[in-house]
Structures are given as C-alpha cells and as structure tokens.
Amino acid sequence: MNQALNVDELLLRPQDRIRRSAQHLFLKQGYTATTTRQIAEHSGENLALLNYYFGSKERLFAQIMMENLAVFMDGMKTAFNDDKTALEEKVTLFVNRYIDLLALQPDLPLFIFSSLRTNPLKLSQKVGARDVFLKSHFTTQYNAAVKDGSISELPIMHFVMNLVGMTVFPFVARPMLEAVGNLAPNTFDKMMQERRALIPVWIEALMNVQL
Amino acid sequence: MNQALNVDELLLRPQDRIRRSAQHLFLKQGYTATTTRQIAEHSGENLALLNYYFGSKERLFAQIMMENLAVFMDGMKTAFNDDKTALEEKVTLFVNRYIDLLALQPDLPLFIFSSLRTNPLKLSQKVGARDVFLKSHFTTQYNAAVKDGSISELPIMHFVMNLVGMTVFPFVARPMLEAVGNLAPNTFDKMMQERRALIPVWIEALMNVQL
DNA sequence: GTCTATAACGTGATAGAC
C-alpha cells in the first residue's frame, strides 16, 4: 500500500510524462530557464527520449505553448459563442470560467503573455484567435446593443481591455498586490472568489456610463 | 559630422553603458535569455568589465531589477501621496502618470511581474512597497469616503485591482489584444491615449455602484 | 524504444599581461 502511483500515472506513456513535466516547468520558469535535464529528471524518463519523441527542446516548447494558448482562448470561445445567452450572461460566464481556470493554473497568463512577447505567433495562428473574438456572437450582440442605444457607445476593444483586465490581471500581478496590500496567505484567493459576483455588476455599470 | 555619438554618450562611463545595455536587454528578454556576452557587445565594452564593475551577472540584474521596481512604484507614490488633491484627482494623476511611463517603457510591467514571480522580494523591500500604498494619503481618503458613505463600500484592494488592471494590463497583454482585435499598427497607442480620459470616468462610476 | 557515453558548443567567470 505504499504504492504512490495511481492508475492514471501507470497508464501514462513516456512521452506523456515528459509533456506533463515540460508543461509544469515551462509554465513556472519559462523557456530559457528550463533545461531538458530538468524535464527528464522531473518526469523520471531518460534525457535522450525527449529528442526521440519531440525532436528538440524548441519543438517540445512550441507544442506546450500552443496547447496552453488553445486552453486560454477556449475560455473566450465557449463564453462568447453561445447564441442563446444575453450579453450580461456571457460576461458572467466569461468571469466564472476564467476564475475557475486560473485558480487551477495561476501561472498560465504570465506564461502566455511572456511567450507571446518573445515569440510572436504567425499570422495563421493569429487569425484563429481573431475569429474566436471578432466573429463571435458576443461581438455581434455588443455592436447591435451599441447601435440601438441600449448600452453606451464604446469601441469593443476598450470593453475587452476592461473585462479581461479586471479578471485576469490580478493573477499576473499577484505578488505585487499581496505586497502592497500586505495580504494574508489566503486573502488573494478569497478576493478572486468575491470578484465572480463583483465584476459582472461593475461591467454592467460601465456599459451604462455616459461618456 | 558623421559622428553618431552625442554629448551624453561621450560622458557615459563604461559602467553606465553596461548598465544601460543591461537595462535594455533584461527588459526585452528577461534574465536567463540575456547573456553577459550580449550585454558586453551591445554596450561596446569588454566582457571582463562586467564582472569588474558589478561582480556577477546576478548582481547586475538585481541592481537593474530594483531600479525598475522603484520607478514602477514611484508612479503610485507621487500620485497617491499628495495631500492637497481629492480622490478623483489622484486617480487621474495615476492614470496619466502610468500611461506616460509605459508609453516610453512598454516592457516594464511584464518584466516586473515575471521577475517578481521567479525572484520574490525580501520582506524588507516588500515593506517599502506596502507603506507606499497602505500608508498613503490616498488610502486614508478612500477609507474615510467609504465610512461616510460618499462612495460604495468596497475593500480598497478590489479598487486597486480595477484601477491598475484597466491601466497597466493592456500593456502586458498587448500582442494578444492586437491579435484578437485585428488592430492596425498604431491603433493600440491611440486607444491608450483615449483611456487617459476614459478610465477616470469609469472608476468614478464604479465607486458609486450599489453592491 | 530505451539507454549510456560523448560530441559540439555556449555560458559565467577570472588569471594575468599591460
């Protein structure tokens, strides 16, 4: 009974263990600060298998990077493309989905933004990202609401900056926020739970501000 | 007249040129991705001088890091500690100051947040950061305004998350925002200029939201 | 597929001449 491995662990192939360790280390430390030796040791696999399965460190990173970008984008996709929900419901869906995701993967946003800065995506991949948002049901609804005057006139990108900023930014700036606010260990997580209810109310207020 | 160096450049000592190049490269690439050889070459100085003047790459980085953290914090300090201005004016000061700063140094926030994640500051330095905010005139004003009911009741850290999120976050997420919004090259900068006037109005609306 | 051993190179740092 001192068997530490569970069924999942036993079923994992070497390439999956390597991928999982790469995911963990790249997100925590970034590309250059993570060595192939660290990944091999952390995964319990042989160093040479990394190149056998993935070709190179760079190709392994690209795979991890794209998987995570897809996960990050998927939060937008599912919240913004349901054509049965109203604008306000989509905002609530978005906020809850991202706070769920980032509670489990708090390093995800900083990893994505850092990686995008040094390693900008090719146009083809950007186009995917663009369609997820600009061609979403959300965008259609938003622009229609502006036009019929039910919300104030404001370019949708300002709206997105506010929504994503209020939801995602705290996870990026967490150490600084905890320092300047002298927050106790659990306080940050509690505040993010409070923000599930707060952000939608704030966003609605912003949509009605007279500019 | 084909002399490219100006007076400033001529007056710079070797240690200053190294520091300046380190500043440039560390902010763009981060600690591990920047080599001492890159810094030496970029500065036009000899590689050995880096260790002669700064002891090690790590000590050079610590110096750059603390200078930049001080610059970043100073934006908060000056905006929040003038005891002659009202709450709303302090918000406007804060927004303008950070948009000015980050227009010149767009990589600063990502550098700070990445560095703080992997290299958390010691308590003594955090205490400095804490006092800058928690003991500021702004905090006193805010808490008084909550108490007398002139703004809605909300822990000040939620307020800060919103203010800093709306102002600083776009610079962190810029590549992603440009991709999802399909923004033309100059559009981002124009939007940030628009936000100088928008954010204070939004913040005031948030302060009056009934929760 | 998996391993050991090693190649080929880049890194931070320093000894020692000037």
Next chain:
DNA sequence: GTCTATCACGTTATAGAC
C-alpha cells in the same frame, strides 16, 4: 582600469549498443 586568453562547467543533441 582594460584587455586577451582561457578555464570549468552546463547546455542541447546524437551516435551507437542493447
């Protein structure tokens, strides 16, 4: 103070045995 030359080591990647 400034330079060249070099050390000692860690890095990614691969050849070749099993």
